[in-house]
Amino acid sequence: MDTRQFLDKYNLLANKIDADRLIAEFLSEMKAGLAGRDSSLAMIPAYVTADRNIPVDEPVIVIDAGGTNLRVACITFDMDNRAVIKDYERYPMPGAVEEVSATEFFNQLAHHLGPMLGKSKKIGFCFSYPAEISPELDGRLLRWTKEMKAPEVIGRFIGRGLMAALGPAGEGKSIVLLNDTVATLLAGKAAGKKRYGSHVGFILGTGTNIAYMEKNKNILKIIVSDASGSQAINVESGGFSKAPRSDIDNMIDQASENPGINQFEKMISGRYLPEIVLRALKKGAEEGLLDTAGRHWIDRQESLDHEQMDALFNTGGSGITKSTDLSKVDRDCIQTIANAVIDRAAKLAAINMAATVIKVVGESSDLPVCINIDGSTYYKAAGLRENAERYLKMILRDRNIQYDLVHVERAPMIGAAIAGLVN
Numbered sequence: 001m002d003t004r005q006f007l008d009k010y011n012l013l014a015n016k017i018d019a020d021r022l023i024a025e026f027l028s029e030m031k032a033g034l035a036g037r038d039s040s041l042a043m044i045p046a047y048v049t050a051d052r053n054i055p056v057d058e059p060v061i062v063i064d065a066g067g068t069n070l071r072v073a074c075i076t077f078d079m080d081n082r083a084v085i086k087d088y089e090r091y092p093m094p095g096a097v098e099e100v101s102a103t104e105f106f107n108q109l110a111h112h113l114g115p116m117l118g119k120s121k122k123i124g125f126c127f128s129y130p131a132e133i134s135p136e137l138d139g140r141l142l143r144w145t146k147e148m149k150a151p152e153v154i155g156r157f158i159g160r161g162l163m164a165a166l167g168p169a170g171e172g173k174s175i176v177l178l179n180d181t182v183a184t185l186l187a188g189k190a191a192g193k194k195r196y197g198s199h200v201g202f203i204l205g206t207g208t209n210i211a212y213m214e215k216n217k218n219i220l221k222i223i224v225s226d227a228s229g230s231q232a233i234n235v236e237s238g239g240f241s242k243a244p245r246s247d248i249d250n251m252i253d254q255a256s257e258n259p260g261i262n263q264f265e266k267m268i269s270g271r272y273l274p275e276i277v278l279r280a281l282k283k284g285a286e287e288g289l290l291d292t293a294g295r296h297w298i299d300r301q302e303s304l305d306h307e308q309m310d311a312l313f314n315t316g317g318s319g320i321t322k323s324t325d326l327s328k329v330d331r332d333c334i335q336t337i338a339n340a341v342i343d344r345a346a347k348l349a350a351i352n353m354a355a356t357v358i359k360v361v362g363e364s365s366d367l368p369v370c371i372n373i374d375g376s377t378y379y380k381a382a383g384l385r386e387n388a389e390r391y392l393k394m395i396l397r398d399r400n401i402q403y404d405l406v407h408v409e410r411a412p413m414i415g416a417a418i419a420g421l422v423n
Helices: 003-009 019-035 102-119 158-170 180-191 247-255 273-286 292-299 306-311 328-361 376-380 384-397 411-422
Strands: 060-066 069-077 083-092 122-127 131-133 139-141 174-178 198-204 208-215 230-234 369-374 403-406
Touching: 003 273, 003 328, 019 328, 019 384, 060 102, 060 411, 069 102, 069 411, 083 102, 083 411, 102 158, 122 158, 122 411, 131 174, 139 158, 158 174, 174 180, 174 411, 180 198, 180 208, 180 230, 180 369, 180 403, 180 411, 198 328, 198 376, 208 328, 247 273, 273 292, 273 306, 273 328, 292 328, 306 376, 328 369, 328 384, 369 376, 369 411, 376 384, 384 403
Parallel strands: 060 122, 122 174, 198 369, 369 403
Antiparallel strands: 060 069, 069 083, 131 139, 198 208, 208 230
């Protein structure tokens, strides 16, 4: 068995993925999720719009809570929609280091926000943890991720808790809470003055997700007051369950902390790509693709980090495969397998973006769709961005759909600022 036969056997070849079929599956799951039927896509209404113009020179207070850091700033926008960030401060996220009570959590948020309160009556809050957004633009925490230690906060509304902690200082303030993917979508409006038919936000980092603008009349699972309007939908695309999986994907899923959950994310995101590569290499060694030295080399690899994984792509052999014990045949085999895993992830990411754009515009559009892409894996994983953009072009070109790919720095903060100003 040669390397290509091995990749075919374990369903790791991008060219074996039927893009048209998978896009149809995505669209079907999206429609079901919007209607409240069984679906692997949650399709969570965000109750924020991207239809309104960004006001010029109007300040908004911004909070960006995600990972181990809490960021606070005051942001305005100029006539070209460029963000002007002032009074930027970064603090440890309450509960990131040691456990805090709900009272301590909200009091710490209020303390860090205090010096900014005189700058605006509007607050945009990017909260990058699983939360159910309410029509009042607040969010109820469903569960913590990223090792956060504040169990009493689970089930509580974040904006409401913060306002209570602010007390009289918060009177007259309004808070709009949204997640990082919806914020990434909105941040695309700060990419310039070009007119777009709609906006999409895509994240491919440690995890993955996508958000887009949906017509209210199509969101059948909620009652909307304005059926003619539109709002952002948090797709939770990492949960998509219809992608063709391999035995290696299934092994990774079963060994994870949440088997059966976020199966699509486990095929393409930065948290899992090194593990897919490593397991594929070990399986290849077991099946005789590598000689004795190659098998010994891969047996010694207990894990791969991103730097090591990227080194596999160095065709000059200056990465972790530079050992003179490895033959050129072994190095080529290792690099071919690593390339295939990244190429498959790139095609799946492109299919995710393409399906969402098609959902937005149908089969054709006079104005392009703005796709704002964020996430370190998309931009730093060797070959992923180039391959994803090549696949996306191939898929959408035949459908006569125009789009622009943009990257707005500090997208969560910028998007939260826009949400706070226009909603």
